[in-house]
Amino acid sequence: MHSNELGQTQQESEKSTPQKIIHLVQKMPNLPNPFEIRDWHRTALEFDRFVFDFNLEGDYLPLIWRDRTHYNMDEDTFGLMSYVGKHIQGGDGTQEAITCMGAVLGATLAGIDKSNQDGNNFVKMLQTFYNKQDKVFVWFPNVPAGDSFWYEIQSHALYYALAYFYPNEPEMERIMRESADRWVEAVDILKDETGRPNFGYASFDFRNMEPIDNGKWKEPDAASGVAMLMYMAYSRFGDPVYLKTAEQCMEFLERQTDSPYYELLMYYSPYLAARMDVEQGKCYDVGKFLNWIFEGGTQIRPDWGMCTERWANYDMHGLVGNLKDYGGYIFLMNGFHLFSTLAPFVRYDPRYARDVAKWMLNFANQAKLFYVDGLPAENQSGADWKGDPNHVIPYEGLRKEYEGKSPYASGDPTVLGWGKTDFSLYSGSHVGFMGGLVEKTNVEGIMKIDCLKTDYYHREAYPTYLYFNPFGSEETVEVTGLGDEKVDLYDTVKGTFVARGAVRHASFVLPSHHAAVIVVVPAGGEMERRNGQLWIDGVFVAPAPKPAVNLRGGLVERQKIRGVLKLDIEALVPEGEQIENIKVTFGRTELFSGKELPRPFYLDTDRFHNGLYHLRAELQSSGGSKDATEIGLIVENPTSELSAPN
Incomplete structure (x- = not known):
């Protein structure tokens, strides 16, 4: 579509957005039980107040100390215990970057100025993790780079995000650009004989400028993390070398047939893919x-996934973690971080x-x-510690069963x-990665989620919020704090305005089990279409409408199947468009190609050798847009003539 196709004031017809499914989410309840959402914003504020208090007294307190070693900087810095009572910590240089940087960014997201808090500039103090010799961020202040991709790349991502919130902080821009340049060099060195980068390593040694294969594990989702660094650097500085490097990293992920998911760096990839599309x-x-992240169970970490x-x-x-140990051993930080990357994602792909x-x-x-107040005392290992009266420090993990108790926090x-x-x-x-984004609404259980706050270095944008109604009936949701100037509310999911000319507050009806992405735009703004995207008064509001093809029926990654399987394939196109073609393949075998799927549609697995196949459906609409979905399924027919391994 060409620019300025509409070019008039609010005459846009309704164009609802077809909804895509995430396979594993189909197994989750709309309304979990027991249902009571903690005040996460308050928890974030109280966590910051507690852990950054140098004057606390009591067992294992305080949790912060002043580090005067001047590793990588001339001024004093600080350290946080990674765990309450971790006896090998508390000495200078033993603090972890992920803990300290995460706490500073989380507090910033919750609305706290960490560059000037009680006379302390905690933002500047994070320079202790910037290794001056290697010119990259490291896990601990006193070690070189090269231990683990995810620890070190995530340290960069946290710092780059902080640089977005503190643009005038001395040295941050130089450090961000200097370290980004080092990663450009590293990606160039990671290129194989085809001239494309290969992230099949554990880490990168910046002192000798070579990748590290430790013979124990690989972290190929480093490509996602480096892509995030590069796109943030490109968005800030505009240097095309950063964009090119980000694209090379994303293309590495695109080429993978088996999931490269190792740790939380993978969480950046859906957001980047959608934003770079727009x-x-x-x-x-x-x-x-998305399905790699939610399904887990990769060859790299076969027991890792989502409960x-x-x-x-x-x-x-x-909840995310190891699904085998103790029947299940799940952790908290991964979910906080994933929350922060998916909130801005829906701006670009509603x-x-x-x-x-x-x-x-x-x-x-x-x-x-x-948290201590989340389970009975007998279902946790530390209920007798009284040092945290507001219960703001969580347990590391939850075990499905331990010492006869389920679940067990420890x-x-x-x-x-x-x-x-x-x-x-x-x-x-x-905790601020979620607490800084979430607000309660007038309907208990419907959250207002800020889609802009973690959209670091985004282009000019209007306030955008995500809502979901988990209840069995429609609900009227109030939107407050709109200010004294008239505004309109545009829902990018419905593709229409849900309120017009609102001042200070407005409301909209949210159907049962539906979501809305509400953009607060100037009242009566001029609407136009640019390559299918909706812009209002020269600001991006919604992506071009796209089709959606879904594999329904509750299938999950690497599910074992046998005999004849009835497939439920859903094909949806934007209003005003038609299905041009649907193609269904199983491995290399084409099962169907045409405009209308036969109903019912069956997969006869007896035609195939036992083994892993990818069931894939591709959809093309008359508007020229395409969509695809696929899932890995394991054929296991014990009596089949083709039951030999594939």
């Missing part, structure tokens, strides 16, 4: 990236609004179980004997 005209496989179970009397759906918001509700509800420190408690600042430091 801003750069790219067409990365967003659905593949979809009920443990005893508690829904645990949406097709996923419903399933993303449904997961967010499950996580926001279940995350309270990591961690590694007491079980493995290297700490005094299982309370984890390392995990809780990221």
Whole structure:
């Protein structure tokens, strides 16, 4: 579509957005039980107040100390305990970057100025993690780079995000650009004989400028993390070398047939794919990236994934961790971080609004179980510690069963004997990643989620919020704090205005089990279409309408199938368009190609050797847009003539 196709004041016809599904989210309840969402913003504020208090007294307190070693900087800095009572910490240089940086960014997201707090500039103090010799961020202040991709790349991402909030802080711009340049060099060195980067390593040695293969594990989702660094650097500085490097990293992920998911760096990929589609005209496989994250169970970390179970009397759906140890051993920080990357994602691809918001509700509800006041005292390892009266430090993890109790809040420190408690600042430091984005509404259980706050270095934008109705009836949601100037509310999911000419407050009706992405735009603004995207008064509001193809029926990644399987394939196109073609393949075999799928549609697995196949559906609309979805399925027919391994 050409620019300025509409070019008039608010005459846009309704164009609802077809909704995509995330396979694993189909197994999650709309309304988890027991249902009570903690006040996460208050928790974030109280966490900051507690852990940054140098004057606390009591067992294992305070949790912060002043580091006067001057590693990598001339001034004093600070350290935070990773765990309450971790006896090997507390000495200078023993603080972890993820814990300290996460706490500073989390507090910033919650509205606290960490550059001037009680006379301390905690933002500047983070320079202790910037290794001056290697010119990159490291895990600990006193070590070189090269231990683990995810620890070190995530340290950069946290610092770059802080540079967005503190643009005038001395040295931050120089450090950001200097370290970004080093990663450009590293990606160039990672290129193989085809001239494309290969991230199949554990880390990168910046002192000798070579990748590290430790023979134990690989972290190929480093490509996602480096892409995030590069796109943030490009958005800030405009240097095309950063954009090119980001594209090379995303193309590495695009080429992978098996999930490269190792740790939380993978969480950046759906957001980047959707944003680069809108801003750069790219067409990365967003659905593949999302399902990799939610499904887990990769060859790299086969037991890692997202829980979809009920443990005893508690829904645990949406929590991330090891699904095998202790019947399940899940953690908190991963969910906080994923929340922060998916909130801005729906700005650029509202097709996923419903399933993303449904997961967010499950996580926001279940995350309270990591805190002392979330479970009975007998279901946790440290209920007798009275040093945290407001219960703002979470446990490291939840085990499905331990000592006959389920679930059981604890961690590694007491079980493995290297700490005094299982309370984890390392995990809780990221609470602001959710607490800084979430507000309550007039309807208890419907959250207002800020989609802009973690959209770092975004282009000019209007306030944007995600809502989800988990209830069995429609609800009227009030939107407050709109100011004294008239505004309109545009829902990018429905593709229409839900309120016009509002002052100070407005309301809209949210149907049962539906989501809305509400953009607060100037009243009566001039609307135009630019390459299908909706812009109002020269500001991006919504992406071009796209089709959606879904594999329904409750299939999950690497599910074992046999015999004849009935497939439920849903094909949706934007209003005013038609289905041009649907193609369904199983491995290399084409099952169907045409405009209308036969109903019912069957897959006869007896035609195939046993083994892993990818079931893929591709959809093209008459408007020229395409969509695809796929899932890995394992054929296991014990009596088939083709039952030999594929």
